[in-house]
Amino acid sequence: MSFSDALLAIMASEPRHGYDLKRLYDERFAGSRPLAYGQVYAALARLQRDGMVQIVKVAQEAGPERTVYAITGAGRTALQDWLGKTESPGPYPADELVRKTLSALYLGADAAGFLDRQRTAHLTLMHDLLQLQAETAETGARIALDHVIYHLDADLRWLETASQRLTESGSTP
Secondary structure, eight states, rough: OOOHHHHHHHHHHSOEHHHHHHHHHEEEETTOOOOOHHHHHHHHHHHHHTTEEEEEEESSSSSEEEEEEEOOHHHHHHHHHHHHHOOOOOOHHHHHHHHHHHHHHHSSSSHHHHHHHHHHHHHHHHHHHHHHHHHOOOHHEEEEEEEEHHHHHHHHHHHHHHHHHHHTTOOOO
């Protein structure tokens, strides 16, 4: 579900309106491209349609009308499912790895356990790709495998660094 899961994680602590969700998302995931307001409201509409969030209040203070959304029981279940699954190691899972790790950290969930499981998934794929590369004679195929292997290696270095930071900080945001 991509960044929608991260929005659910942000709403897990308290109901929020779209502007607040965008601001917190951009703060928490500073290395990612900032969300556009349209993305946030489109995601909220899908989440509401799917029963993951509900409108709890429409407030108009000094500025424009603000619709406040809260995560539902189904949303909490979906969030826990998302946090419990590793990402498919492969080309470019990094954004989802970061979103999932930070969401687990901010929720007080087992971010270290997720990182360990993800590292295992990455190492398994790395082993398989290195074996395939050793058996492949065609230059183009070897070059393509190099690309995937180097990205996995970078992810593995990031996973190790993130685990170390959690250990050093005592797993607090």
